[in-house]
Amino acid sequence: MSRLPTVSDVGREAGVSRQTVSNVLNSPDLVKPATREKVEAAIASLNYRPHASARRLRTRKSSTLGIRLDPITNGISGSVLDRFLHALTEQADARGLRVMLFTATDPDDEIRQISRLRDGADVDGFVLTSTFYEDPRTEWLIQHDVPFVTFGRPWGIDDLNDPRHLWVDVDGWNGVHDATVHFLDAGISHVAYLGWPPHSGIGDDRRRGWRDAMLHGSGLTPDAVDRLDLQAHDDVTDGSAAVRALLDGGHRVDAIVCASDTLALGAMLATRARVPVIGYDNTPVAEAIGLSSVEQPLIEVAAGALDLLLGPEGREIVGWDENSSDPRHRLYRPQLVVRTPTAITLARGDTSP
Template sequence: MARLPTVTDVGHAAGVSRQTVSNVLNSPELVKPATREKVEAAIASLNYRPHASARRLRTRKSSTLGIRLDPMSNGISGSVLDRFLHALTEQADARGLRVMLFTATDPEDEIRQISRLRDGADVDGFVLTSTFYEDPRTEWLIENDVPFVTFGRPWGIDDLNDPLHLWVDVDGWSGVHDATNHLLESGATHVSYLGWPSHSGTGDDRRRGWRDAMTERSGLAANTIDRLNLEAEDGVTEGSSALRDLLDAGIQIDAVVCASDTLALGAMLATRAGVPVVGYDNTPVADAIGLSSVEQPLTEVAAGALDLLLGPEGREIVGWSEQSTEPRHRLYRPRLVVREPTAISLTRSDTSR
């Protein structure tokens, strides 16, 4: 087995002392730029990685991020947070950080778990997911000066500029707005929206994208647009039932845009052949059945979360700093993936015969 390169090896390759290499790794501001560049080139050529355990002993930091492992979800789109966690773990490892998973039964229990991990010096900072209105977790973290970043905006607060709340998110408004415009440009006029019940920050944001596009381009009256707005819990059966009720009421529908791929599958089961449906999350199921869907850039989101949490130096978990002039948030635009439906029949029988 090949021997791993050491600090001494890097020093020999760069023609500097072991201490200079250590300074480049831990206090780069002490090293002249030309020397720092030589050491960094040697590190890259040798593929040297600092010994994580030694660094943790030296800095008295765990170099560990904590993130709650969400409960299992039956929805097709439940894999989204799993994909984010995978991307976060991969990128944290590349930066010499570890990710610790923990479970909690509810937000209050999550706060208790965060407090326990922080008090035990097991974790330096946290990544929170699934933010919501009046989220008690972020308030507690801010009050207790615990570094954190959320995947999701601080709904109901100053969701763009709150300097104490670092966050990354995907612009659901633009994703659904683009999807609705695509359907309108394809010839549809009566585009229905199938989303979650109100008072969901993420869901309301996506619904606004649909409504704004319909108001701008459909030519329909406001009351007609209102009739095309559907709410259902995130389940295939629930989505299918909501859309069937609308169709049975004689409401014209040319196309459907949905808040998730789970609801989109329900819509495909309820609509007649030829009615286009667009989902959200671009899950493997969407790919398998030829469902057009909005894809979230989860790799970029994970990288953005780490960038914010690690600060301008990008070397340890620091969270927000009064001295930092960098933006405290990152908002990423999703992209619409357009597909042709497969030959699999997912539509209900045509009862007009």
């Protein structure tokens, strides 16, 4: 097995001293641009990576991001945060950072865990997920000057554009709006929406996308649109029951847009796959059964979170910068993935209950 390159190897390759290489890695402003470019070229040529443990001892920083491991959910769409975590871990590793997972029973317990990890110098900054209305975690982090970024924008509080609150998010309004317009452009007017109960920031945002598209392009009255608005918990059985209740009431339904793939599967079961359905999250289940769905760009979201915390090329957590002109948030547009239902799905739709 070949030996890993060292700082001395980089120095020989670039024709500079070991100290100069160290300066380029740790204090690049001290090095002339031309020399820095030679060292960086040697680093790239040798595929050199700084020794993380030595770097932590030298800088007295943990080079570690903390993120809460969310409880396991039964919903099909529960894999979304797992995919985000995987993307974040891979990209953090490429920047010489580690990701530390921790658990918490509720937001208050999460704050206690964050405080403990911060006081012990185990973690330099945090990534928060699953933001919600009046989220107490962000206020605590700002008050205690702890670097953080949230996957999910602020909901119901005044710091949407606060430069101290770094956030990345996916534009759920656009995702559901595009899905609804897809049906409307095909001449389908009675497009129902199956979403979560109100007072969920993410859910309310997605519902607005459907409603705005329907009021603008369906030709239906606001009252008629309201009758197509269904609510259910993120559960296949609950979603299926909500759709069946609408159909049993004699309401016309030509297509259904859903807040998640979990609810979309419930809608497909309720309609026996005879009504086109679009889900949200583009889970492996959606791909397997040929379900059209809205895909969140999780790799880009993870990259954006790290860019906000470290800067585009940074390797140390700096958090917010009051002098920065760079926007302190990133909002990404999802993409509609249109599929044809698989043969097994269609066969299921032809069976009797």
